[in-house]
Amino acid sequence: MEHFNIIQALCRSALSVPNSAVVQQVARLKDALKKGGDNKEAKSLESLLASSQIALEMTPGKIKQSFAIGRGDELTSTTPIPVDKETSTPLAEIYFGEDLPSEIPIFEDNIKEAIYSIINEWTKFDKLLEIEAYPASSCLIYGLPGTGKTHLAKWIAKQIGLPVALARLEGLMSSFLGTTAKNIGNLFAFANRYNCVLLLDEFDAIAKLRNDPQEVGEVKRVVNTLLQCLDSRKEKGFTIGVTNHEALLDPAIWRRFDIQIEIPKPSQMVSISLLKKFLQPLEFADNEVKLFAWCLEDSTGADVEMLAKWIKRAYVVDKEMNVSHVIRQFALLNSGRVNEKKRDMILNSDEEFINALIEDDKYSFKQVDIAPLFRMTTSSLSKLKSKMK
Ligand SMILES: Nc1ncnc2c1ncn2[C@@H]1O[C@H](COP(=O)(O)OP(=O)(O)O)[C@@H](O)[C@H]1O
Ligand SMILES: [Mg+2]
Structure with a gap:
């Protein structure tokens, strides 16, 4: 069906903010497509609707009500935030x-x-309590830097419908003996007093301290404080920990979290969706987006975002930009963002670069996809290909 990819993108972005009117209209469209025999298209809308139905059931208001029963004081923009006694820096940022x-x-x-199913559980908070099952109230999100963990943690907090107290563990660490433990204690006392989600970002900072032999006593004290604080928070409110280096975390701390979510690097499909999102409002042809995704194999969401910004800048300078040229410049100047194998292929001659694309099984580029990327006609590409053999 013509232009269905645009319709699908429209539906996806409309459904990303749960809204029953939108769900109803997309369902109407799905039924109409099915009736008209466009089964593949109808199926893809059906799967979009399935995730949005879960999202709809967990509107923030419902969760907040469940979570806030008989809890503490309201956190407002004028609530004083505890500070580090030595430097006067606030121990948390409030969102x-x-x-x-x-x-x-x-x-x-x-x-x-x-993720939706965990959040959905909180909408049933009262029912869970009736059968003496306490819902999970802490979660640890781990994975490589730039995979969207902090973004996810903030989004989860938004679903709960409470403000967030975000603390970077690094910021709580002090060079004064005993002050780090005191800061952690003060932060938790604050989070336990007010209705909020406590977000402990870059949780692995403590592990760094552990590598310093001079700090053994201090580390023990800090880890113990953290364990006690995490226990004290169990029935007080929701806690999210985020870490890039889960292996460095103390196993006892690890066990304190009810749920652990590993965030992987984006797959090919996810990279393509990310590219389309970050390239907005610009729209590129499918073969161009596929080439961008191919270049970013093994990269993180943050790398995808950087490439999209790069492409946007190139586009502003020259609307007729040569796509393969732009990719080469990116690979040349972003050695840390493009994997080494891909970078070699990209920076090779046109012939070698084209050959690498043709031979890639995962992306299955066709010659008609590749030719325009190199400003060639399909017949000159075929000639080049037979010359290479
Ligand atoms: N899967 C993803 N979906 C949407 N945006 C992403 C994704 N992964 C990374 N990003 C974007 O990349 C940037 C870094 O993400 P962030 O959440 O700070 O990563 P992390 O905390 O894992 O280091 C943000 O702008 C974020 O929106
Ligand atoms: Mg982060």
Whole structure:
């Protein structure tokens, strides 16, 4: 069906903010497509609707009500934030709903569904308590830097419908003996007093301390404080920990979290969706987006975002930009973002670069896809290909 990819993108972005009127209209479209025999298109809308139905059931208001029963004081923009006694820096930054992302990061469907199901559980908070099952109230998100963990943590917090107290562990660490433990204690006392989600970002900072032999006593004290604090928070409110280096975390700390979510690097499909999102409002042809995704194999979401910005800048300078040329410049000047094998292929001669694309099984580029990327006609590409053999 012509232009269905645009219709699908429209539906996806409309459904990203749960809204029953939108769900109803997309369902109408799905039924009409099915009736008209466009089964593939109808199926793809059906799967979009399935995730949005879960999202709809967990509107923030419902969760907040469940979570806030008989809890503490309200956190407002005028509430004083505890500070480090030595440097007077605040121990946390406070984010209210309007400062938090309303779109879940782009992940594989199975990860998204798992996340939705945890959040959905909180809408049934009262029912769980009736059968003496306490819902999970802490989660640890781990994975490589730039995979969208902090974004996800903030989005989860937004779903809960409470403000977020975000603390970077690094910021709580002090060079004064005993002050780090005191800061952690003060931060938790604050989070336990007010209705909020406590977000402990870059949780692995403590592990760095552990590598310093001079700090053994201090580390023990800090880890113990953290363990006690995490225990004290169990029935007080929701806690999210985020770490890039889960292997460095103390196993006892690890066990304190009810749920652990690993965020992988984006797959080919996810990279393509990320590219389309970050390239907006520009629209590129499918073969161009596929080439961008091919270049970013093994890269993180943050790398995809950087490439998209790069392409946008090139586009502003020259609307008729030569796509393969832009990719070469990116690979040349972003050695840390493009994997080494791909970088070699990209920076090779046109012939070698084209050959690498043709031979890639995962992306299955056709000659008609590749030729325009190199400003060639399909017949000159065929000639080049037979010359290479
Ligand atoms: N899967 C994703 N979906 C949407 N945006 C992403 C994704 N992965 C990374 N990003 C973007 O990349 C940047 C870095 O993400 P962030 O959440 O800070 O990563 P992390 O905390 O894992 O280091 C942000 O602008 C974020 O929106
Ligand atoms: Mg982060």
